[in-house]
Structures are given as C-alpha cells and as structure tokens.
Amino acid sequence: MEELELRPALRKVKAPPGFEQMVLARVRNIKSGASPVPGTTRAFGLKLSLAGGLAALLAGFILINVFVLQKNGAQGDSSWAGLGQGQTQGRVVPVMDSVDYGREVRNISGDMSAVYILEQVSDNGTSGNIRY
Amino acid sequence: MEEQELQALMARVQGGDEAAFTLIVGHFKDRIVNYLYQLTSDYQKASEIAQETFIRVYFKADKYRPIAPLGAWVYTIASNLAKTDMRKNRRLLTVPLEEVKNDLAAGTFTGSKQDSGLNKNLHQALEALSPRYRIPVILKDVEGYSQEEIAAIIKKPVGTVKARISRGRTMLKKALEKAANGDEAYGLSKEFENGRA
Numbered sequence: 001m002e003e004l005e006l007r008p009a010l011r012k013v014k015a016p017p018g019f020e021q022m023v024l025a026r027v028r029n030i031k032s033g034a035s036p037v038p039g040t041t042r043a044f045g046l047k048l049s050l051a052g053g054l055a056a057l058l059a060g061f062i063l064i065n066v067f068v069l070q071k072n073g074a075q076g077d078s079s080w081a082g083l084g085q086g087q088t089q090g091r092v093v094p095v096m097d098s099v100d101y102g103r104e105v106r107n108i109s110g111d112m113s114a115v116y117i118l119e120q121v122s123d124n125g126t127s128g129n130i131r132y
Numbered sequence: 133m134e135e136q137e138l139q140a141l142m143a144r145v146q147g148g149d150e151a152a153f154t155l156i157v158g159h160f161k162d163r164i165v166n167y168l169y170q171l172t173s174d175y176q177k178a179s180e181i182a183q184e185t186f187i188r189v190y191f192k193a194d195k196y197r198p199i200a201p202l203g204a205w206v207y208t209i210a211s212n213l214a215k216t217d218m219r220k221n222r223r224l225l226t227v228p229l230e231e232v233k234n235d236l237a238a239g240t241f242t243g244s245k246q247d248s249g250l251n252k253n254l255h256q257a258l259e260a261l262s263p264r265y266r267i268p269v270i271l272k273d274v275e276g277y278s279q280e281e282i283a284a285i286i287k288k289p290v291g292t293v294k295a296r297i298s299r300g301r302t303m304l305k306k307a308l309e310k311a312a313n314g315d316e317a318y319g320l321s322k323e324f325e326n327g328r329a
Contacts, residue, residue, distance in 0.1 A: 008292040011251050013169045015161035016179055020154050023186045027150070030187065038184060091325050 133159050137201045142179040145192045157186050160203065163275070164210050168208035171214045171263075172256045172268045181217060200284050207275075207285045213265050218263050224323050265300030 016022075041103055138159065144152035163187055168178035191197075196205055203321050258266055267286060271277045279297070283290045 006254065006269075007276070009254055009276060010170055013166050013175055013178070015165040015182065017183070019161050019165075019179070020138060020157045023157050023183050024150060026183060026187055027153070027190050030191070038187055067228050 135201055139198050140198060150156050153190050160206050162194055168210055168214055173259055177218055181213050184213055204281055204284045215263050253308060257304050261300055261303060265296050268293050269300035270297045322329045
C-alpha cells in the first residue's frame with residue numbers, strides 16, 4: 001500500500017487555551033441538571049417513538065378485534081339462528097352427532113305403540129315396493 | 133502517559149472523579165482537536181465536537197471496557213460525532229466552483245512541504261472525500277494508527293479498513309494530481325462523493 005505524506009503537509013492545530021475548564025464547566029452544568037446529558041435526548045426520542053408505534057399497533061389490533069371480528073361473529077350467530085327458521089344463507093353448518101341406533105331401538109322396543117318406519121338405504125334398490 | 137495509568141484514571145472517572153477526568157482531557161485534547169480539525173477543516177467546529185467528545189467520555193464512562201486502549205474509545209466517540217456532524221452539514225461542505233478555481237490558482241501540489249497551497253488543496257481533497265474513506269485515511273496517515281487499531285476505532289474488519297485506506301489514498305492522490313494540472317476540482321468532488329474515483 002502506497003504511503004501518503006499527509007502528516008507534514010497538513011497544518012497541525014492544538015486545543016484552545018482553557019479547554020479542560022470549558023469541558024469541566026459543561027460537565028458540571030449537565031450534572032446540576034441545567035442541561036440534558038448528551039446522547040440521552042435522542043435515545044429518549046427513539047424509545048418514545050418505539051413505545052408510540054407499539055401502542056398504535058396494539059390499538060389497531062384491539063379495534064380490529066372489536067369492530068371487524070366481532071361483527072363477523074354476530075353474522076355467524078344470525079345465520080345459525082336462521083337455520084332454525086328455515087332460512088338459508090348459503091352457509092353450511094356441519095353437525096356431527098353420533099347416535100347408537102341399537103340402543104334407541106331397544107329403548108322403545110317394549111312400547112307396543114312403537115311404529116318402525118323402514119326406508120330403503122341401498123342404492124341398488126329392491127325388486128319390489130316396500131310396504132309399511 | 134502509559135496505557136495502565138490511563139486505565140486507572142478511567143476507573144476513577146467511572147466513580148465520578150473530576151480530577152482524573154481533567155487529566156484524561158489534558159492527555160487527549162490536542163490529538164482529538166487536531167484529528168477533528170483534519171476531518172472537518174473547521175477549527176471552531178473541531179473544538180466544539182472535541183468538547184462534546186469529552187463530555188460523552190465522562191457521562192458514558194461506565195460503558196467503557198478496558199479491553200481496548202482508552203485512546204481508541206475516545207477516537208471512536210470523536211469519529212462518530214464528526215460523522216453525524218458531517219452528515220448534518222453535507223450541503224455546507226460543498227465548495228463553490230469559483231472558490232475552488234481561485235484556490236487552485238493560489239497553489240498546487242508540487243511535492244514541496246512548504247507549499248502553502250498544498251495544505252489548502254489537501255483539505256479540499258479531504259473534504260471532497262466521503263467520510264467512509266476520509267476517517268481511515270486520516271487515522272492512518274495523519275494520526276499514525278495501525279490498521280488493526282483503526283478497525284477497532286471504526287468497528288469494521290481489518291480487510292475493510294485496508295481497502296478503504298487504499299481507495300481513499302488513490303482518490304486523494306488523483307485529486308491532488310488533477311489540482312496540480314489545473315483541472316476543475318468540482319467534478320472530482322462529485323466523483324468522490326459517490327466514491328467512484
């Protein structure tokens with residue numbers, strides 16, 4: 001690497017007289033609370049903006065939850081209620097309910113007035129009509 | 133003052149000792165003011181940034197870890213403050229074309245150390261250099277730091293420091309040669325700002 005002879009070419013300067021006293025006076029001024037500690041104002045500003053940003057994000061999240069998601073929830077409820085009134089809103093609500101038919105039949109088998117309705121369940125069908 | 137003495141003084145500053153702090157300021161003040169003057173080409177500004185540097189040394193003393201020399205830490209603070217200032221005043225660093233022409237006529241790079249125009253030309257060439265090249269070049273060629281020490285000061289790998297010094301020197305040399313040939317430095321400054329020279 002080629003060296004550059006900058007040091008002798010550039011004018012050298014020294015600190016102004018009373019430099020230490022000036023620095024010390026400023027340090028005491030800051031310590032007494034008359035002026036802020038350098039570097040802390042910016043850090044405080046950054047912290048404040050970060051806190052503000054997070055607060056805005058949280059507020060947005062809460063607003064979305066309260067106004068948008070809850071509204072959707074209310075729509076879901078009304079469609080659920082509508083099913084009972086014979087209304088169809090194009091919304092399918094799957095209902096899965098396991099029933100033990102063996103027990104159902106057994107439970108009512110002692111009742112003489114029980115009527116059994118038999119329905120064709122096979123796709124192939126039977127040759128004759130089913131009579132009840 | 134030996135490094136061990138400086139470390140001991142710094143330990144006292146961490147405890148709020150103002151006398152120890154005054155000794156540290158006295159030890160580094162001339163070097164820091166000169167370094168900042170070479171960076172900013174403005175004595176008043178250099179003095180103000182130097183004051184700011186030492187105030188931070190005092191109030192951030194608890195952040196100092198004696199793994200690196202105290203001087204490197206002080207230079208890091210000074211470099212960062214100077215860089216912030218240069219960024220703030222980037223527009224003010226632009227030298228009017230007419231002024232540059234007059235300065236070039238006043239004296240050019242002839243290799244003579246006594247040439248009064250050389251100092252001016254050098255400062256103009258340094259000013260035209262982007263801070264990323266200016267800082268390592270000044271730390272190496274004016275302050276006499278090693279590449280490893282500069283890497284610790286500017287917190288970059290040694291390879292990066294080496295490349296920046298080499299590139300900065302090339303740009304500086306080109307600027308001085310062009311100034312010697314009487315070329316307009318305005319175009320140069322534009323090239324350097326973009327780091328393309």
